[in-house]
Each structure stands twice: as structure tokens, then as C-alpha cells.
Amino acid sequence: MRSTKYFRRALPAALSLAAVLACAPAALAADPQPGNHWLLDETGGDQAADSAAGRTATLHNGPVFGPGRSGNALTFDGIDDFAASDAVDVRTDGSFTVSAWVNLATANFGLSTAVSVDGEHTSRFRLGYIMDDDNNQLGAWSFRAAESDSDRPVVTKAAESVLPAETGTWVFLVGVHDAAAKRLWLYVNGTRVGDGTLNTEWQPAGGVRIGGALAAGAPAEPWPGSVDDVRLYPGVLDKDQISALYRSFPQP
Ligand SMILES: [Ca+2]
Numbered sequence: 672m673r674s675t676k677y678f679r680r681a682l683p684a685a686l687s688l689a690a691v692l693a694c695a696p697a698a699l700a701a702d703p704q705p706g707n708h709w710l711l712d713e714t715g716g717d718q719a720a721d722s723a724a725g726r727t728a729t730l731h732n733g734p735v736f737g738p739g740r741s742g743n744a745l746t747f748d749g750i751d752d753f754a755a756s757d758a759v760d761v762r763t764d765g766s767f768t769v770s771a772w773v774n775l776a777t778a779n780f781g782l783s784t785a786v787s788v789d790g791e792h793t794s795r796f797r798l799g800y801i802m803d804d805d806n807n808q809l810g811a812w813s814f815r816a817a818e819s820d821s822d823r824p825v826v827t828k829a830a831e832s833v834l835p836a837e838t839g840t841w842v843f844l845v846g847v848h849d850a851a852a853k854r855l856w857l858y859v860n861g862t863r864v865g866d867g868t869l870n871t872e873w874q875p876a877g878g879v880r881i882g883g884a885l886a887a888g889a890p891a892e893p894w895p896g897s898v899d900d901v902r903l904y905p906g907v908l909d910k911d912q913i914s915a916l917y918r919s920f921p922q923p
């Protein structure tokens with residue numbers, strides 16, 4: 672009798688274990704892992720480690736580590752500072768997601784790029800800020816992609832916020848490219864704010880560039896301010912995943 676009782680009592684426990692195991696794949700899918708991740712938590716030196724894949728970025732022309740949004744961050748002079756790796760592990764000729772905390776110290780006219788990936792002539796994408804004479808006279812957060820690796824590429828569609836950008840405060844920017852849908856999306860502080868259509872895919876040969884972009888084969892669009900916690904993800908992070916990612920950073 673005792674052994675029967677034992678098995679009767681054990682059965683619900685076994686079922687609940689099975690239920691936990693059945694839930695495990697969903698939990699993993701909701702927690703995507705970046706292919707590259709620069710925490711920018713160093714306290715000095717001229718290198719920034721990639722905690723996901725070891726693609727160390729080298730600092731150029733004097734960016735400095737200091738207090739950031741999550742641990743330390745890199746601050747750029749907006750003149751010639753940037754950090755760059757030789758390569759990245761996330762392909763960008765298909766779906767991808769890029770995220771970064773940015774703090775814009777000065778709202779300059781034109782493009783200011785916080786994160787990009789180098790082609791030979793231009794950046795594959797640009798995540799940052801724009802002020803222009805057309806639709807962004809007050810300034811806007813910006814995610815755009817070049818349709819080809821050329822000196823004067825067509826940037827046919829860009830995803831840009833219509834809200835005036837804030838300066839001197841930390842903002843969480845996420846750019847998503849859904850290749851199947853041919854869409855670019857921009858998220859600001861976890862909320863989708865803009866979208867555009869990207870028709871042409873190409874794979875850049877270079878690495879990440881933090882604090883600027885590449886235009887006509889030369890460094891361009893220097894970021895005046897700080898950048899923290901840069902991530903590249905393979906594939907599309909959906910709005911729930913991006914909201915969760917945003918909320919995963921404790922309030923300062
Ligand atoms: Ca400098």
C-alpha cells in the first residue's frame with residue numbers, strides 16, 4: 672500500500688516536470704542571443720571587447736570610456752573619434768537587428784551615426800540621428816540602409832522618427848530589417864516609431880563602426896556624444912522581444 676501511495680503522489684510531480692520541459696523551448700525563443708555584443712564597460716585602453724563573439728573593436732582618434740547607461744560607455748568627440756572591429760558575425764544581407772543606447776550631446780545638422788557596419792564604400796546601415804531641410808528640420812532618430820555599396824548609394828527608404836529628438840539623455844535605439852517583408856523598422860525606447868521599404872540586399876565586407884559611418888570610402892558622420900551596449904542580432908526581433916530587451920536594462 673505504501674508504494675502505491677508513493678507512486679500516486681509522485682505522478683503529479685512528474686507531470687509538472689514535463690510541463691516545465693515543454694515550456695523550455697518557448698522561453699529560449701523569447702530570449703534571443705546577440706551574435707555580437709560590445710558592452711563598452713572597459714575603464715580605459717584602446718580596445719572594446721565583444722562578449723558574444725570576440726570581435727574586439729579598436730578605438731581610433733581618442734574616444735574615452737566613462738559612466739554610461741549600463742556600466743561604462745564610450746564618449747566620442749564628434750570630430751574624428753570612432754571604434755571599429757575587423758568583422759562582425761551577423762550577416763546583414765538578410766534579416767537582422769541592431770540595438771544601442773545613445774546619448775546625443777549636440778544636435779548637428781546632417782547625419783550623426785552611432786552604429787554602422789562598413790562596406791567598402793559606404794555603411795550597410797546607419798543607426799543614429801538626422802537633421803535636414805526636408806522632413807527632419809527639428810531632428811529625428813534615424814535608421815537607414817544603403818541599397819548598394821557605392822560612393823553615392825541610393826537610400827531609397829529610411830525609417831525615421833517624427834518626434835523631435837532629445838539631446839543629453841540616454842535613448843534606446845533599435846533598427847530591424849525584415850528581409851522577407853522588405854521592411855526597415857526603427858524603435859525608440861522600446862516603441863516602434865517608423866518604417867521604410869528596403870529592396871536590395873548586399874553583404875558588407877567590413878566590421879562594426881561605433882561613433883560614425885563610412886561614406887564615399889571615408890569616415891563620416893561622427894557621433895557627438897556617447898554610445899553604450901551595442902548589439903547585433905541575426906534575424907528579426909519582434910516588438911515584444913524589443914520591449915523586453917528595453918526593459919531588461921534597469922532604470923538608472
Ligand atoms: Ca579625436
Ligand SMILES: [Ca+2]
Binds near residue numbers: 711
Ligand atoms: Ca556599458
